[in-house]
Amino acid sequence: MLEVMPTMSQTLTVNAPLTAADGELLTVKLAREHRNKQLKAVALVAPLAIFLLLTFLVPIFMLLGRSVDNPEVVTHLPATSQLIASWDRRALPSEEVFQAMARDLTAAKEAKTVPEVAKRLNMDISGFRSLIQKTARKMPLELAAGETMRDRFIQMDERWGDPDHWHVIAKNAKSWTPYYLYSSLDLRETKAGTPELAPEEERAFISIFGRTLWISFWVTVFCLLLGYPLAYWLANLPARKSNLLMILVLLPFWTSVLVRVASWIVLLQREGLINSALMNLGIIGEPLQLAFNRVGVYIAMVHILLPFVILPAYSVMKSIPPTYMRAAISLGDHPFAAFWKIYFPQTVAGVAAGALLVFIMCIGYYITPALLGSPEEQMVSYYVAFYTNVTINWGMAAALGSLLLIATMTLYGLYSKLVGANKLSLG
Amino acid sequence: MLPTYASPIERIWFWSFRIFCVLILIFLVSPLLVIVPLSFSADTFLLYPIKSFSLRWYEEFFGNGIWLTSLKNSFIVAPAATLLATTLGTLAAVGLTSSDFPGKSVLMSVLISPMVVPVVIVGVGAYLFFAPLGLSNSYFALILVHTALGVPFVVITVSATLRGFNANLIRASASLGANPITTYRRIVLPLIAPGVISGALFAFATSFDEVVVTLFLAGPEQTTLPRQMFGGIKENISPAIAAAATVLILFSIALLLTLEWLRGRAEKTRTSVA
Numbered sequence A: 001m002l003e004v005m006p007t008m009s010q011t012l013t014v015n016a017p018l019t020a021a022d023g024e025l026l027t028v029k030l031a032r033e034h035r036n037k038q039l040k041a042v043a044l045v046a047p048l049a050i051f052l053l054l055t056f057l058v059p060i061f062m063l064l065g066r067s068v069d070n071p072e073v074v075t076h077l078p079a080t081s082q083l084i085a086s087w088d089r090r091a092l093p094s095e096e097v098f099q100a101m102a103r104d105l106t107a108a109k110e111a112k113t114v115p116e117v118a119k120r121l122n123m124d125i126s127g128f129r130s131l132i133q134k135t136a137r138k139m140p141l142e143l144a145a146g147e148t149m150r151d152r153f154i155q156m157d158e159r160w161g162d163p164d165h166w167h168v169i170a171k172n173a174k175s176w177t178p179y180y181l182y183s184s185l186d187l188r189e190t191k192a193g194t195p196e197l198a199p200e201e202e203r204a205f206i207s208i209f210g211r212t213l214w215i216s217f218w219v220t221v222f223c224l225l226l227g228y229p230l231a232y233w234l235a236n237l238p239a240r241k242s243n244l245l246m247i248l249v250l251l252p253f254w255t256s257v258l259v260r261v262a263s264w265i266v267l268l269q270r271e272g273l274i275n276s277a278l279m280n281l282g283i284i285g286e287p288l289q290l291a292f293n294r295v296g297v298y299i300a301m302v303h304i305l306l307p308f309v310i311l312p313a314y315s316v317m318k319s320i321p322p323t324y325m326r327a328a329i330s331l332g333d334h335p336f337a338a339f340w341k342i343y344f345p346q347t348v349a350g351v352a353a354g355a356l357l358v359f360i361m362c363i364g365y366y367i368t369p370a371l372l373g374s375p376e377e378q379m380v381s382y383y384v385a386f387y388t389n390v391t392i393n394w395g396m397a398a399a400l401g402s403l404l405l406i407a408t409m410t411l412y413g414l415y416s417k418l419v420g421a422n423k424l425s426l427g
Numbered sequence B: 001m002l003p004t005y006a007s008p009i010e011r012i013w014f015w016s017f018r019i020f021c022v023l024i025l026i027f028l029v030s031p032l033l034v035i036v037p038l039s040f041s042a043d044t045f046l047l048y049p050i051k052s053f054s055l056r057w058y059e060e061f062f063g064n065g066i067w068l069t070s071l072k073n074s075f076i077v078a079p080a081a082t083l084l085a086t087t088l089g090t091l092a093a094v095g096l097t098s099s100d101f102p103g104k105s106v107l108m109s110v111l112i113s114p115m116v117v118p119v120v121i122v123g124v125g126a127y128l129f130f131a132p133l134g135l136s137n138s139y140f141a142l143i144l145v146h147t148a149l150g151v152p153f154v155v156i157t158v159s160a161t162l163r164g165f166n167a168n169l170i171r172a173s174a175s176l177g178a179n180p181i182t183t184y185r186r187i188v189l190p191l192i193a194p195g196v197i198s199g200a201l202f203a204f205a206t207s208f209d210e211v212v213v214t215l216f217l218a219g220p221e222q223t224t225l226p227r228q229m230f231g232g233i234k235e236n237i238s239p240a241i242a243a244a245a246t247v248l249i250l251f252s253i254a255l256l257l258t259l260e261w262l263r264g265r266a267e268k269t270r271t272s273v274a
Helices: A004-013 A026-066 A071-076 A078-084 A095-111 A114-124 A126-138 A148-155 A163-171 A179-184 A205-235 A239-254 A255-267 A274-281 A294-317 A321-331 A335-364 A369-371 A380-389 A396-420 B010-036 B056-063 B065-098 B102-116 B119-130 B139-163 B170-176 B178-210 B212-217 B223-235 B239-273
Strands: A188-191 A195-197
Touching: A026 A114, A026 A396, A026 B065, A026 B102, A026 B139, A071 A078, A071 A095, A071 A114, A078 A095, A078 A163, A095 A114, A095 A148, A114 A126, A114 A163, A114 A205, A114 A396, A126 A148, A126 A163, A179 A195, A179 A396, A195 A255, A205 A335, A205 A380, A205 B010, A239 A294, A239 B010, A239 B239, A255 A274, A255 A294, A255 B010, A255 B223, A255 B239, A274 B119, A294 A335, A294 A369, A294 B010, A321 A335, A335 A396, A369 A380, A369 B010, A369 B223, A380 A396, A380 B119, A396 B102, A396 B119, A396 B239, B010 B239, B056 B065, B056 B119, B056 B239, B065 B102, B065 B139, B065 B178, B065 B223, B102 B139, B119 B212, B139 B178, B139 B212, B170 B178, B212 B223, B223 B239
Parallel strands: none
Antiparallel strands: A188 A195
């Protein structure tokens, strides 16, 4: 090889380098042209990229930041936060810390920020809220001669003499905390700073994540079981007929989700059409509970997401020549065997991509379970909204949202690898 | 169709498969068929059988300030978001398909991501971002976020159309003396128009059907039609909702017909150019 190379390059450089009409080297000119084209392409994409950065990515990063944000103690008890950092965390903190606490609480009382601190500390030890509020109400304190602030605090409430309470203050005297993320995974921080599983009666979120995945899994399975045969049927009908029937798939797809949820309530409620039809036929004596439970959520979610399996499956199946199956059958295969060995493998990739997309959309679902489910059907999204709107606990909302986002983006990454985001198509 | 020599088992299989498929189609359309007649009911409950018919719920819908305001708001937010999403999305799609540059596939994934990120996260994030700016109860923020949600559809449909676009047409036009702008206006735009319009329709439908972001970002002044319906279904579900639903179903039929017509036109142009 090494001996051949020089001779080859020699033969190539025998001719004069190629130039453009204006005498410039062609390679240079082409490279510049290519660069210009790239720049133009980037300039066209840039407005959208910047727009999404500002209206979509930055807000989401702010949400992610909120999940570890811990501003209350640091901002509203600044002197205490600073001094407690050097506490040995065994016995009670020194007299200076108590004095700093008294000063901070006096300032906080004036600035009316006591409730914020109280709420935050109460998350770690319940009852801390009232302790802080009670103490702040007594501020400022006048010390008798020879009395220490520490004695006065403990005299006011003996919980101030409990190192555990001070430990919580020390833990939260940092501007960030893993508390919310740990809580979202039913973990809590031990004194050593390592996570451990919360006691069983306090666990909630693992089961909510589990439920979210479980519901999404079954919705995806049902969508596949219904969508695949229908797509197969439509793809193998004469074009005229299949186009006509395709409208029946596309019309619900284009109809507002709220319209569909409202319709399902009408159909499934206790006095609804399905129950009254079944009762009139004498199949059941009592109305079935179909809405506001798991059944209703499954039915409505499958209805909403079914087109997302049917449409990609249909377009994959349309591209498979029917002659393949005929050839297999004419060579002596049973039609079922021919389908399984010849047809099915060609559809797997496209259908799997559709199913993955359905699963990804499912795990973020909010409206359908919120309107058609009982509390037992609410998924992670519901709790993100709940902590935002009802209890105004941004930390928990953000932490749950971050975990949901991580799950979604992992699956989306998988999807992009599998399908290629640029090959995504709609109907 | 079944051949005449099909065995009984084949016959049973053929027909049961057909019946199964027809049942799925019924499952898909029945909710839409069920709610329309109820909007003409005179009853105050959404129940069958309908005892007497009336148009009172349409009077309620079109005569009631709350419903009309929400309809008006939807017609402010959705067209504005559509216009913005279509402009930005089309430009980006042209850029993405015209040349390769480093990081292109990652960028494409990011541009598509509003489609898959759970809307609740988008809503809470948008609230966190816009509330400190004093924009949380404004049309402005709502339009911007709805644009972000609709943009992926435009990028996808326009890119798909551009991939089927024959680049020699641009060279032919240039060789015949047209400048790039004329070429773009006279050659490229008419050919990719179906893709652009169908992307725009997707973006419109996305905004027109969006509840969750609106829930977080809109004040009572900006209540959109879906937001109003969401509240209505949650509190007390009256036939006014059926009337609103019927209006929305008619609307989606119109959207669907436009889209199908465009698809037909696109096929025709493609075959005539080829």
